[in-house]
Amino acid sequence: MTRFLLARTGVLAVGWLLASLVIFGTLRLLPGDVAQVIGGTKASPERIAALRQQLGLDQPLLLQYTDWIGGVLRGDLGASVVTGTPILSELAEKAEVTIPLALLSLVIALAVAFPMGVFAAYRRGTGVGQTVSALGLVAAAIPAVWAGLLITIVGSTWLGWFPSQGFPREGWADPGRALRSLALPALTIGLGEGAVLFRFVRSATLSALDAEHVRTAMSQGSTRLRALLTQGLPGVGLSIVSILGLQAAALLVGAVVVEQLFGLPGLGSMLVSDVSTRDLPKVQSTLLVLTGFILVIGAVVDVVHRLIDPRLRDGAE
């Protein structure tokens, strides 16, 4: 077990380092730099050159990279090259919006996918089961922008229950209000994600229904349903946990679009606008943190999976 933990941590570290190289390199390819953005259309070339030097943009690339990574390892993510605000505090502020959004979306997705997926698998072959499956398929096929529009029209314009844009300025000081602002965006991401998870749950439940220990329970007299609930579903739950790491990236991508659609000041819209202003230190630190976050989730899930699932513990790979 310890050997596995060490190996897994090693893989995590290497992966993170690799990610940092990819991020740094790709961003340096962008045309235009922040000195030009700040200078705008009124600055002379001399002014822009002076700005460039002031901001440290003319340093050799290797130095810029090592400075950055060194800082990150010490816990200093650096500062925005445009405003000088420390990146960590900005990230924390924006994460206040995006992380609850992602979590809420995940809850909605699971709340929808789990019961419906189990139901569709249980009633496989029947009319109802097939209808549910078809609905899930259609939900997975709807573009995010369209889904957001439809949900806004229903939830805000017609019913008037939820605001269709913005996030309260006081943040979570009034949690009710903050949650209401996140309701429609979370629903948009959650339904799409739910449709994907639904297929997964359905497939996993079918697999569970076929599994030996479930059929053993059935042959011992338990009903199909009870056997499923007591023997099969824990396995399904386990499989869901194992794929959560993968879904984190998908949720983030969903968040970028949805934050734009609903005017939420979160990590997604921050990234889009930072790429727009070429605030490279901010973009690269943000991407590094996000990628690291997702990698860590994946690693934790792996470890938990290994701890829980006795079959894997025996080192068979």
Added chain:
Amino acid sequence: MTEPNPAPEYQKRSRSKTPLIVAVIVVVVIAIVVAAFALGRGAQEETADDELTVGLVLEPTSLDVRTNTGVATSQILLDNVYEGLVGIRAGTVAELEPVLATDMPELSDDGLEYTFTLRDGVAFHDGAELTADDVVASLAETLVPENIGFAATPAKVDDRTVKITLDEPNNTLLWQLANFPGAIREADATNNLADSAIGTGPFAFEQWKQGDSLTLVKNDDYWGDAAKLDSVVFRFLPEGRAAVNALQEGDLDVFTALEPELRDELQGDDDFALVRADSSDVFTLGFNTAEAPLDDQRVRTALSRAIDTDALISAQNGDGKPLGSPITELEPGYRDLTDVNAFDPDSARALLAEAGQQDLSLELTVPNIYPTTVADLLKSQLADVGVTLGIRQVDFPTWLEQVYTNHDFDLSYVDHAEARDFANYANPDYYFGYDSPEVQELFAKAIAATDDAEADRLLQEAAARVAEDAPAKWLFNYTPTNVVGTQVQGFPDANTNSRINLGDVSIQR
């Protein structure tokens, strides 16, 4: 492991209703949660009655007025937080009036020395008193040739008098003093100018939540008439629909520069007035005059004549006025030159044939901050005279690099929002690559003129010359639609794309 067998048939003992019950419980729980939120909606947030919420499309990248000259920064900070010796009169685009100076300056006979008397009893937002030293320190930093294009040396005469000396007469100095280069900052302040601001204006900077909003609060110790608002919140809403929703949900009092096609959505709404603001915005189709085939004046003239600007304006839902030159109605040097190179596709085709360019293929570079309606129409209009226009959409920094700095483009579409920027056409290094000695001479004489009427006449002549040479096509003078709630009084109705002076604005809810 065994092979999977088909599941054996066996009798189900009873038709279990458990899944149905589970599903019902889940649905009911969700419904309860949703209802709780819906009911909770009754408790609306109490906005301070005298807080104005203004929506802007663009957000400042930085608040540092020494280096960042974007319009979002000037909209928010100039006139409200920062003030200069002189300022732009509210309701106009280019008329100047004294602000921190008691009067318009005394000008020496040779036109080289401007003497200002400072107002008494002016304090910065942190309590420090405004002195001549602050003025000199501020201007010494920003009134430099890299910023304004000519040399101007500020000097302290005494505690209440400041003098600015030029090497050559230049009547644009006052204009510069009313804009970014003239914003007076406290000499000894140590705040980070990029994300905070200390000035002398009717509002003090309070907070900037990047990506979301910026808050100003009333300056109770303002030297002039106190502001009628307790606080102002600027919200950044690049997405037009989110802005409309915010207006309709009561989250915004005002929204500036509404996308033209969204006018229809608020047209009949009694809660809002749709006000078209006069402005100096010029949507410019720039030609790369230094490179073939656009170095041929016949080609540029042909392209200019192929474009029907009235159609473009109607596609903008009327949010524009026709233009024949880069100088708009409210700026000095304006003359109606719209019949120079007016819409005439036959003439355009003839000219292209004469120039031997019947099958021209050109590329239009467009920053992605604008809707593409105009670009789409241009494509069709040019296709009509045999020119194939490819549209390339890039983000703004890329435009700055490729078009503005490297001059690597054929045609470019961008909004030149600043007033009195005719100097660009007298600058051969500007991205148009337009080099006309006559225009440069006329312009130099115009800025050296000591008499306003003379300067105006010279500018008009220069503009007429530029119109003939056609280094660009001035598609229209964009007059943005501002959506102003009926509860708001005194919101500026001119120049709002550059300045939003809130000193006189009040709310009555």
Added chain:
Amino acid sequence: MKTLHRDSPRTRLRGLRPVVASFGGAFAAAVLGLTLLSALVSLFWTPWDPNSASAERTWLGMSAAHPLGTDGSGRDVLSRLMAGSSTTIVVALGTGVIAAVIGLLLGVLGGLGPRRGRQAVTVLIDVLVAFPTVLLAMMLAAVFGSGIPIVLVSLGIAFGVSIGRVLRAEFAQVASADFVLAARAAGLGRGAILWRHLIPNVRPVFVVQLSLSMGLAVLAEASLSYLGFGAPPEVASWGRMLSETQRYVSIHPASVLWPGLAITLVVLSFLLLGDALRDALDRRRGDGAPHPERELLQ
């Protein structure tokens, strides 16, 4: 353990009949066929020039001249839908090809290569999977200017990595099957084993994943267009049409309906096709066990 069959050409073709026989499969085939047809026709003819803009024809309703009305620039919606269908086909096929190549490479290297290589590929896959596609597309678009090639490359990489993840596991599993060991013992070369045994047995999974990827690629293009990184303005694309009209949903709701509906139907068809293929191919293999992990694809 699964039963692994050798494929003969005749069984391969006959095995596909159940795909079209099922309702889902028939629907998918019909929609995709229509889209392909529309794409081909639009190369030669559309009722109007999809880029013909005019200030006088903006926002017209449905009429004989414009069966689906016009958009904010006065362009005919039906013609743009037709032209957009070719963009959709290009995005789906282009992404499919790139993803297939990358996925196969990663799968083979990750599942069958030497131990160090396999570990390296696993790490690489884990990192790339954690990397959000949208951001990759944003950065590439800013570098090279937004356009179809950028969309294809970034989506191709993203989906290729996902497919590679699945294939890696499949190859690894198949490689340790009894009959493969037997073939190796019999002296069969690596290449021959790969070609004659491994790939045919991985093919069903591969084909299904590819079908899913192509559908999701069309969805992703719509999201990228909304953020401004999709097809350039003069290339008609459903994603772009959707993002351009979404802000006018209250004033011109019909304009949002058509592109959204088109995208949904095509993506649905790819998903249905994937399901039908899986049912047909899995059944033939005699393997009824579903594999939940393969349902996922970002």
